[in-house]
Each structure stands twice: as structure tokens, then as C-alpha cells.
Amino acid sequence: MKSSTLSILFAGLLLTGAAHAGAADHVHASHAWIRVLPGALPAGAYVTLRNDGDQAVALSGASSTVYAEVMLHRSSTAGGMSRMTMVDALSVPAHGEAVLAPAGYHLMLMQANATVKPGDTVRLTLNFTDGSTLATDFLARPANAMDAGDDHSGH
Amino acid sequence: MKLRRAFLPALLLVAGLLLGGCRHDELPFRLTNISGHMPDLDFKLTDDHGKAVTGADYRGKVALLYFGYTHCPDVCPLTLAQLHVVMQRLGPLADGARILFVSVDPARDTPAVMHAYVNAFDPRAVGLTGDPRATEALSKRYRSAFTREPGSADGSYEVSHSSAIYVFDRDGKARVLATPSASHDDLVHDLHLLLDTGATP
Numbered sequence: 525m526k527s528s529t530l531s532i533l534f535a536g537l538l539l540t541g542a543a544h545a546g547a548a549d550h551v552h553a554s555h556a557w558i559r560v561l562p563g564a565l566p567a568g569a570y571v572t573l574r575n576d577g578d579q580a581v582a583l584s585g586a587s588s589t590v591y592a593e594v595m596l597h598r599s600s601t602a603g604g605m606s607r608m609t610m611v612d613a614l615s616v617p618a619h620g621e622a623v624l625a626p627a628g629y630h631l632m633l634m635q636a637n638a639t640v641k642p643g644d645t646v647r648l649t650l651n652f653t654d655g656s657t658l659a660t661d662f663l664a665r666p667a668n669a670m671d672a673g674d675d676h677s678g679h
Numbered sequence: 680m681k682l683r684r685a686f687l688p689a690l691l692l693v694a695g696l697l698l699g700g701c702r703h704d705e706l707p708f709r710l711t712n713i714s715g716h717m718p719d720l721d722f723k724l725t726d727d728h729g730k731a732v733t734g735a736d737y738r739g740k741v742a743l744l745y746f747g748y749t750h751c752p753d754v755c756p757l758t759l760a761q762l763h764v765v766m767q768r769l770g771p772l773a774d775g776a777r778i779l780f781v782s783v784d785p786a787r788d789t790p791a792v793m794h795a796y797v798n799a800f801d802p803r804a805v806g807l808t809g810d811p812r813a814t815e816a817l818s819k820r821y822r823s824a825f826t827r828e829p830g831s832a833d834g835s836y837e838v839s840h841s842s843a844i845y846v847f848d849r850d851g852k853a854r855v856l857a858t859p860s861a862s863h864d865d866l867v868h869d870l871h872l873l874l875d876t877g878a879t880p
Contacts, residue, residue: 559752559756559760561749561752561756561796561799562795562796562798562799563792563795565749565750565752565792565796566750566752567752568752568753568756597752597753599753599754601754601842601858601859601860604841604842604843604858605841605842606751606754606755606841606842606859608751608753608754626753626754626756626757627753627754627757627859627860630752630753632752632753633752666799667756667759667760667796667799667800668756668759668760668763668764668799668800668801669760670760670761670764
């Protein structure tokens with residue numbers, strides 16, 4: 525009786541695991557922050573993604589209950605001109621990292637339905653191309669912040 | 680004897696270079712020196728208090744001119760944040776400098792929007808906007824360019840813009856050009872040269 529209950533539980537756990545297994549299981553997010561701009565201006569979100577898995581994974585975007593629209597973008601400078609382009613996916617290599625940082629890849633957060641102030645934490649759900657997701661807390665930082673503020677290497 | 684003969688002209692040359700280096704128009708800049716290659720600071724725009732201003736209003740200040748727009752979530756705020764760090768490193772000297780952030784998107788960047796924006800970065804930043812012809816004329820003056828990218832269905836659009844920072848001395852003369860990737864050390868160094876030169880009128 526007891527062992528069959530356990531095995532049912534175990535089977536259930538396995539199923540639960542299978543339902544959620546995906547790229548996101550091997551990805552760890554760190555240095556997650558948002559540069560907050562005044563008023564209703566779009567904000568940039570940055571994060572470092574580490575993939576401990578044996579397979580490359582790809583970030584396709586993010587969603588949030590706070591921002592109606594989130595887009596994966598890349599800033600680039602060529603010939604003295606800055607521009608932004610939309611990106612379909614950003615690969616995180618197996619046992620490697622992908623960095624979303626100022627002047628490069630970033631998530632553009634638009635149409636906030638609440639005021640986000642420096643010091644707030646905003647949860648973004650990172651979406652991967654295989655359909656798996658990773659809920660990540662981003663720290664809202666002042667407009668003139670240089671980085672996530674969680675280390676001093678940027679100085 | 681032979682050595683001494685060779686040494687003396689070399690010494691004179693070094694001394695000459697040092698003297699030359701002290702002249703106002705030959706400052707030893709680390710950034711790209713554009714002295715004499717770009718027109719003086721001159722424009723007719725509206726500041727972030729809604730006041731009509733011209734380039735002449737900033738004579739007496741070292742001006743850092745940068746083109747951007749507020750709906751730019753990544754590079755523009757990064758550049759302004761970097762300029763804020765540079766201003767902080769200058770300490771009290773920074774009061775002799777102004778960051779002039781010129782909008783290349785005057786349709787959306789009203790003086791009120793610009794005011795909230797620039798003040799989020801640095802108290803010595805000024806937001807300048809104006810009619811599209813005026814901002815376009817200013818950007819053309821510095822051989823800068825910007826183009827509006829095709830808009831999306833919801834009416835949003837992106838603006839490509841020159842990423843350079845043009846630095847003018849207290850007399851409104853163009854002196855150095857910095858790219859956003861320029862090191863803070865080099866910017867601080869060159870601004871020191873300009874801010875240490877001559878007293879504020």
C-alpha cells in the first residue's frame with residue numbers, strides 16, 4: 525500500500541518534471557536589471573544567462589504582467605550611427621553564457637501599466653524557443669546606473 | 680662630444696614641443712582633435728524649460744553636444760549615464776560644463792518630456808528640442824545624420840542617430856570628438872584641459 529502510493533507519487537513527479545523539462549531548466553539568470561526612464565518611456569532590461577546544459581538554448585523574448593510589450597532588441601553602431609534592430613532569438617551556447625548588456629542585446633520594455641521606481645523588483649518571464657520559460661526578478665535601477673549594481677567590477 | 684652635439688637639438692625640440700603644448704590651441708587631447716575642422720556651436724532651439732536658446736547662451740561653458748531621443752531605451756541612456764559618471768569625476772569643475780542633449784525626434788520630445796529625461800541623468804544636462812528643420816540643420820552642421828526607421832503598426836518607430844559626442848570649449852569652438860566607447864579616463868582628461876583653460880567669464 526505504502527510502496528504503491530510512493531510509486532504513484534514518484535510517477536506523478538516524473539510526469540510533472542517531464543511537462544516542464546526544457547531549455548530553461550539548465551539556464552541560470554544573474555545581474556538582472558532594468559534601467560528605469562522617466563514617465564512612460566520604454567526601458568531597457570539586461571541579464572546574464574548561463575546555460576549548464578549540453579545543448580545550446582535560445583532566448584526568444586520575454587513577457588511581463590507590468591509591461592504590455594517586451595521585445596528582444598540589439599543596439600549596434602556602424603559608421604558612427606547608432607541603431608536598434610529586432611532580434612528573433614539569442615543563442616546561449618551549451619556550458620556557456622549570453623549577456624544582455626547596454627549597447628548590445630537588451631529587452632525593450634514598453635507600455636508599463638504601473639509606475640516602476642528604482643529599487644522595485646519586476647518579474648519578467650523569459651521565453652525560450654522550445655517553449656520553456658524562466659521567471660526572473662529584475663531590479664529596477666536609476667536612469668544613470670551603469671550596471672546591475674550587484675558588483676563593483678564595472679568601475 | 681658627438682653625442683652632446685646630437686643631444687642639444689633634441690633637447691631644444693623637446694622644449695619646443697612642451698612650449699607648444701602649453702598654447703591654448705594645441706592642447707594635448709587624447710580624443711579625436713577636431714579643432715578648426717568643425718563649425719562653432721551655433722543653433723536656435725528650445726531648452727527643457729521651454730525657453731528659446733541659441734549657441735551663444737552656452738558661451739563660457741564647455742559644451743558636450745550629443746544627438747539622441749528619449750524613446751531610445753539603450754544607447755542614449757547609456758551614453759548619458761556615462762557622461763554623468765564623467766561629470767561626477769570632474770567634481771566642482773563640472774559646473775563649468777553642460778551636456779547638451781539634442782532630440783532628433785522633436786515630434787515626441789517636448790520640452791517637458793526632455794526636462795524629466797535629462798534630469799534623470801545629470802543636473803548639468805540640458806535637453807534641446809525644436810522644429811524638425813532646426814534640429815536637422817544642427818545635425819547637418821556637424822556632419823551628423825539621422826534617419827527615421829519605418830514605423831510599425833502601432834505607430835512606434837526607431838530613429839538611427841549619430842553616436843558621437845562633440846565637445847566645444849568655452850568660446851564655442853569645436854575641440855574634440857568622442858565616441859560612446861571612448862574611455863571615461865580620456866574624456867575626463869580632455870575635459871580637464873578645456874575646463875582648466877581660462878576662467879569662466
